[in-house]
Amino acid sequence: MKFFSFSALALLIALCSCSSEKGYNINVTVNNINGGKAVLSKYAGRERVKMDSVEFTGNTFRFEGTTDQPYNATITVTADGAEKDGVLNFVIENDNISIVADQNSTKPQRRYNLYQDITVTGGKNNTFSNELNKKYKELTSRPAIAEYLKGYHEVSLLFDKDVDLYYKSMKELTTKYAKEIDELSNGRLEYTQELIRENPDVEYAAYALNMDASRYTHEELDKMFSAFTPQVQQSDLASEIARKVKAQRAVQPGNPAPDFTLKTLEGTDFTLSSLKGKVVIIDFWASWCGPCRKSIPALKEIYAEYKDKGLEIVGVANDTNEENWRKAVEEDKSEWIHVIDVFPKNSPGEVISQYAVQYIPSYFLVDKEGKIVGKLEKEEIRGKLDELLK
Numbered sequence: 001m002k003f004f005s006f007s008a009l010a011l012l013i014a015l016c017s018c019s020s021e022k023g024y025n026i027n028v029t030v031n032n033i034n035g036g037k038a039v040l041s042k043y044a045g046r047e048r049v050k051m052d053s054v055e056f057t058g059n060t061f062r063f064e065g066t067t068d069q070p071y072n073a074t075i076t077v078t079a080d081g082a083e084k085d086g087v088l089n090f091v092i093e094n095d096n097i098s099i100v101a102d103q104n105s106t107k108p109q110r111r112y113n114l115y116q117d118i119t120v121t122g123g124k125n126n127t128f129s130n131e132l133n134k135k136y137k138e139l140t141s142r143p144a145i146a147e148y149l150k151g152y153h154e155v156s157l158l159f160d161k162d163v164d165l166y167y168k169s170m171k172e173l174t175t176k177y178a179k180e181i182d183e184l185s186n187g188r189l190e191y192t193q194e195l196i197r198e199n200p201d202v203e204y205a206a207y208a209l210n211m212d213a214s215r216y217t218h219e220e221l222d223k224m225f226s227a228f229t230p231q232v233q234q235s236d237l238a239s240e241i242a243r244k245v246k247a248q249r250a251v252q253p254g255n256p257a258p259d260f261t262l263k264t265l266e267g268t269d270f271t272l273s274s275l276k277g278k279v280v281i282i283d284f285w286a287s288w289c290g291p292c293r294k295s296i297p298a299l300k301e302i303y304a305e306y307k308d309k310g311l312e313i314v315g316v317a318n319d320t321n322e323e324n325w326r327k328a329v330e331e332d333k334s335e336w337i338h339v340i341d342v343f344p345k346n347s348p349g350e351v352i353s354q355y356a357v358q359y360i361p362s363y364f365l366v367d368k369e370g371k372i373v374g375k376l377e378k379e380e381i382r383g384k385l386d387e388l389l390k
Contacts, residue, residue, distance in 0.1 A: 023066035097122035206238035247356035262339035287328035
């Protein structure tokens with residue numbers, strides 16, 4: 001398969017950026033369909049917003065209008081006689097956009113069918129997305145990786161049917177295909193890095209950076225984000241990575257620990273700053289997280305050794321199910337302060353996001369003045385406590 005060179009792609013994007021500034025014209029052809037309804041929506045932040053709808057006969061329809069900036073978008077197609085809606089994904093921007101899909105290529109997802117055989121042309125962001133997709137398809141065509149992805153899709157459909165079976169099956173799958181997952185992750189990271197760096201003026205490049213944000217150090221992520229143009233940094237497609245970079249900057253060693261107030265097991269409000277004068281371990285965990293639960297005995301040993309010397313632990317649970325959280329605390333018999341995160345609509349936990357946590361368990365150490373000492377591995381905590389609680 002032949003790909004654009006990165007320099008050629010950058011030139012093409014530059015040329016595309018000079019096209020239609022008046023608005024978007026989206027022409028859609030869905031083969032093997034005969035009439036239905038189509039709804040155009042965009043994702044502004046985490047909210048899905050309906051933009052337009054059209055009823056059509058035959059297999060073609062179109063949308064036209066203007067958008068203030070590029071957004072991830074969907075066209076939901078309700079075909080006459082179809083049992084489930086089909087969804088087309090693309091980036092809406094002010095340009096001439098052509099979408100060609102096939103009704104027979106839809107693949108079942110949890111709540112809808114996703115078109116697999118789809119071609120999107122037009123606009124610098126779709127051009128960038130297409131290049132990513134081409135390289136991803138090349139990587140995932142390898143038999144072992146394709147086998148893993150097939151299994152992943154099958155397991156993901158269990159989530160709404162049997163959540164316990166879902167987690168058990170996902171654990172078995174990731175264990176069996178650990179090598180393939182690592183190969184897929186590293187391969188994607190390698191080709192996206194160069195493409196992102198070659199296109200600092202493309203909003204979707206910032207969106208792509210966010211997808212692998214957990215693979216970068218704070219310094220690497222900050223440097224890559226800072227290389228984007230101001231317009232890209234302030235765009236909706238960059239909103240998630242911008243939030244993460246800002247949060248990471250806030251929790252660097254020496255900065256005041258971001259304050260928060262959350263509910264305790266007793267239903268009262270707990271505020272982090274109330275512990276000023278103590279050394280604090282903030283433990284981000286969840287009842288459903290196996291590694292988190294396995295780490296509790298070691299934390300209990302640390303707590304028993306240092307609590308009389310001025311240590312407190314605050315467990316921030318990344319749980320949406322309060323009953324599961326309470327049950328886990330009771331089972332683990334951990335006696336420190338426990339609070340549960342809050343989850344705004346369509347968003348991750350507020351405090352876990354505030355601390356830029358990418359994985360759990362994660363431990364932040366806060367000194368007696370309320371300043372961040374660092375984000376530490378469990379094995380590093382004891383040595384730091386010896387320094388802080390002399």
